[in-house]
Amino acid sequence: MKNRIKFLFLIILFLPLILQGCYRAPIEEPYRVKEMESLIKRANRAFEKGNFKMALSLYEEALKKSRIIQDDNSTVMILLSLSRIYTSLDKIYYAEKCLNSAEELSKKTYLPESLFEEIIFEKARIGFLTNKNSEALLDKLIYSDSPYMRIKSLNLLARFKMRRGANEEAEEFLNKSLSMNNEISKIEQANTLRLLGELYAKKNKNKSLTYLLRALSIDRELALPEKIALDMEILAGLYKDLEDKGRAKDYFLRAFEIWKYLGREENQIRIMRELESL
Amino acid sequence: MVIKHKDPRFIFLKGKIVIFIIVALVGALSFLYFAGKQRGLFTKTENFYCVVSKATGVYTGMSVRLSGFKIGRVQNMELMDDGFVRITLSIEDKHTKWFREGTVAILTKEGFIGEYYIEILPGQGALIKPKQTIKFFRHSGIEEIAAELKGEISEILKGIKETINYVNEPQGDIKKSIHNIEKISQNLVDTTNKLNFLLDDIKDKTPSILAKSENTIEELTELIKSLQNSAKHLNEITSNFNEITKKDLTLIIEQTKRSMEDLDEILTSIKGIWPIREGIKKRDIKPLEADSYEK
Numbered sequence: 001m002k003n004r005i006k007f008l009f010l011i012i013l014f015l016p017l018i019l020q021g022c023y024r025a026p027i028e029e030p031y032r033v034k035e036m037e038s039l040i041k042r043a044n045r046a047f048e049k050g051n052f053k054m055a056l057s058l059y060e061e062a063l064k065k066s067r068i069i070q071d072d073n074s075t076v077m078i079l080l081s082l083s084r085i086y087t088s089l090d091k092i093y094y095a096e097k098c099l100n101s102a103e104e105l106s107k108k109t110y111l112p113e114s115l116f117e118e119i120i121f122e123k124a125r126i127g128f129l130t131n132k133n134s135e136a137l138l139d140k141l142i143y144s145d146s147p148y149m150r151i152k153s154l155n156l157l158a159r160f161k162m163r164r165g166a167n168e169e170a171e172e173f174l175n176k177s178l179s180m181n182n183e184i185s186k187i188e189q190a191n192t193l194r195l196l197g198e199l200y201a202k203k204n205k206n207k208s209l210t211y212l213l214r215a216l217s218i219d220r221e222l223a224l225p226e227k228i229a230l231d232m233e234i235l236a237g238l239y240k241d242l243e244d245k246g247r248a249k250d251y252f253l254r255a256f257e258i259w260k261y262l263g264r265e266e267n268q269i270r271i272m273r274e275l276e277s278l
Numbered sequence: 279m280v281i282k283h284k285d286p287r288f289i290f291l292k293g294k295i296v297i298f299i300i301v302a303l304v305g306a307l308s309f310l311y312f313a314g315k316q317r318g319l320f321t322k323t324e325n326f327y328c329v330v331s332k333a334t335g336v337y338t339g340m341s342v343r344l345s346g347f348k349i350g351r352v353q354n355m356e357l358m359d360d361g362f363v364r365i366t367l368s369i370e371d372k373h374t375k376w377f378r379e380g381t382v383a384i385l386t387k388e389g390f391i392g393e394y395y396i397e398i399l400p401g402q403g404a405l406i407k408p409k410q411t412i413k414f415f416r417h418s419g420i421e422e423i424a425a426e427l428k429g430e431i432s433e434i435l436k437g438i439k440e441t442i443n444y445v446n447e448p449q450g451d452i453k454k455s456i457h458n459i460e461k462i463s464q465n466l467v468d469t470t471n472k473l474n475f476l477l478d479d480i481k482d483k484t485p486s487i488l489a490k491s492e493n494t495i496e497e498l499t500e501l502i503k504s505l506q507n508s509a510k511h512l513n514e515i516t517s518n519f520n521e522i523t524k525k526d527l528t529l530i531i532e533q534t535k536r537s538m539e540d541l542d543e544i545l546t547s548i549k550g551i552w553p554i555r556e557g558i559k560k561r562d563i564k565p566l567e568a569d570s571y572e573k
Contacts, residue, residue, distance in 0.1 A: 081566040
C-alpha cells in the first residue's frame with residue numbers, strides 16, 4: 001500500500017515535467033542545428049551579394065531544418081529574413097505571409113525583445129511599401145531600448161510623414177535621429193541625410209545638396225551600390241532643378257550604370273526617361 | 279862700342295816679334311769676330327715697327343721672342359710728333375717668315391716679377407714686308423694687376439675694418455657671447471670639480487662594492503654549478519622518460535582522442551536533452567535586418 005502511494009506521489013510530482021518534455025522533441029539533433037546555421041550564414045552572404053534567389057532558396061531550406069528541430073526562435077528569425085527577401089523581390093504578398101506566420105509563432109514562444117521589435121518594424125516597413133497606414137506601429141519603437149531600433153524607426157516614421165506632406169514633423173524626427181546617431185549606424189546616418197536632402201530639395205537647394213553629398217560620401221565609404229545609386233539619382237534630380245545639366249547628366253549616367261549592374265530594369269527605365277528629358 | 283848680342287835668346291828676335299804681333303792680331307780679330315757673331319752683329323736683320331701711346335717697360339736691346347726663342351731685339355725707340363712712340367724691332371732675316379698679316383707683338387714678363395720681353399704671336403695671312411707696322415699690346419704685369427685690384431682690396435679692407443670694429447664693440451653681440459662663453463667655461467670648471475669630487479667618492483666606495491660583487495659572483499658560480507648538476511639530472515630523467523613513453527605515448531594519445539570524442543558525443547547528447555537545452559545559450563545568428571530606406 002505504502003509503495004503504491006509513493007509511486008503515485010512520484011508520478012504526480014514528475015508528470016508536469018514529463019508532459020513538458022514530451023511536448024518538444026526529446027533531442028535537438030545537434031548536426032541539424034549546425035546545418036541550419038550554416039544555411040543561414042550562406043543565405044545572408046548571398047543576400048549581401050545581391051543574389052536574392054539563392055538567398056531565398058537557402059532560407060527555405062533552413063526553415064525546414066528549423067521546423068524539424070522545432071526551434072521556434074530560429075523559425076521566427078528565418079521567416080523575418082524571408083520577408084525581407086520577398087520585399088526585395090517585389091513579392092509583397094509572400095512577404096506579408098511570412099511575417100504573419102512569424103508574428104503568430106512569436107505569440108507561442110518566448111522571443112528576445114530585439115527580435116520581437118524587428119517583427120514590428122518589418123510590419124511597419126511593409127505597410128509603408130504597400131501604402132498602408134502602419135505609422136502607429138512605430139510609436140512604441142521610437143522609444144525602444146535599442147538605439148539602433150530607435151534611429152531607424154525615427155527615419156521610417158519621417159518617411160511616413162514626408163509622404164503625408166508633414167515635412168516639419170519629418171524634419172523634427174530626422175534631426176532627432178541624426179543627433180542620436182553618434183557612430184551607431186552609418187547606414188542609418190546616410191539614410192537620415194538622404195531624407196533630409198529630399199526634404200530640403202525644394203525649399204533650400206544648397207542645403208539639400210550638402211546633405212545629399214554627405215550621404216553619398218558615407219554610402220561610398222560603406223560600399224553599398226544600391227544606396228550609392230539612390231544618392232546619385234536624387235543628386236542628379238537636384239542638379240537638374242538647378243539647371244546644371246552637365247552634372248545632372250553625369251550623375252544620372254553613373255546611377256544608370258549601377259542599376260544596370262544590379263539588374264534593376266525598372267530603375268534603368270526611369271533614368272532613361274530623365275536623361276531624355278535633359 | 280858695339281854691343282854684340284851673343285846670347286842665343288836674341289837670335290832672330292825681330293822675326294819672333296813679328297810672328298807674335300801677327301798671332302796676337304789674328305787672335306784679337308778672331309775673338310772680335312766670334313763675339314760679334316755671338317751678339318748677332320753679322321746676322322742680317324729686317325726692321326718692323328710698332329706704334330704705341332706709352333712705351334713704359336720697353337727699352338732698347340729688349341729681346342723679341344717667338345714661342346720662347348729669341349728672334350730679334352728692340353733696336354730703337356723714338357717719340358713722334360703726335361706723342362706716340364715708334365718702336366723699331368730688329369728681327370733676324372730667317373725669322374721674318376713669321377711676320378704675316380694679323381701678327382701682334384705683346385709686351386709681357388717672365389712670370390710676375392721676371393724680365394720684360396716682347397712676344398710675337400704670328401698671324402695667318404700673307405707675309406708682311408719689312409718696315410711695316412704691326413699691332414702692339416701690353417700684358418698686365420703685377421703692377422697693373424695690383425692697380426686693378428687696388429679698388430677691390432680697399433673695399434675688402436674697409437669691410438674687415440668694420441668687422442673688427444663690430445667685434446671690438448664692448449656692448450656688441452660678440453663681446454656678450456664671449457662673456458657668456460666665459461661664464462659657461464667657469465660653470466664647466468665648477469661641474470668638473472664636482473664630478474672629480476664625485477669620482478673620488480666613488481673611488482673610495484669601489485673597494486667595498488667590489489668585495490660585495492666578488493661574494494655575489496662566488497655565490498652565482500656556485501648556483502650555476504648546482505644548476506648544471508640539476509640540468510644533468512633533468513636530462514637523465516628526460517631521456518629515461520622518453521625511453522619509457524616512446525612506445526606508450528602514441529597509444530595514450532589515441533586513447534585520449536577517442537575518449538574526448540566520446541565525451542563530446544555525450545555532452546552533445548546531454549545538451550539536447552530537455553530541460554538542459556533550455557539553459558544553453560543559443561548561437562548568435564541574426565536575421566536579415568532591413569534598414570529604414572530599404573525597398
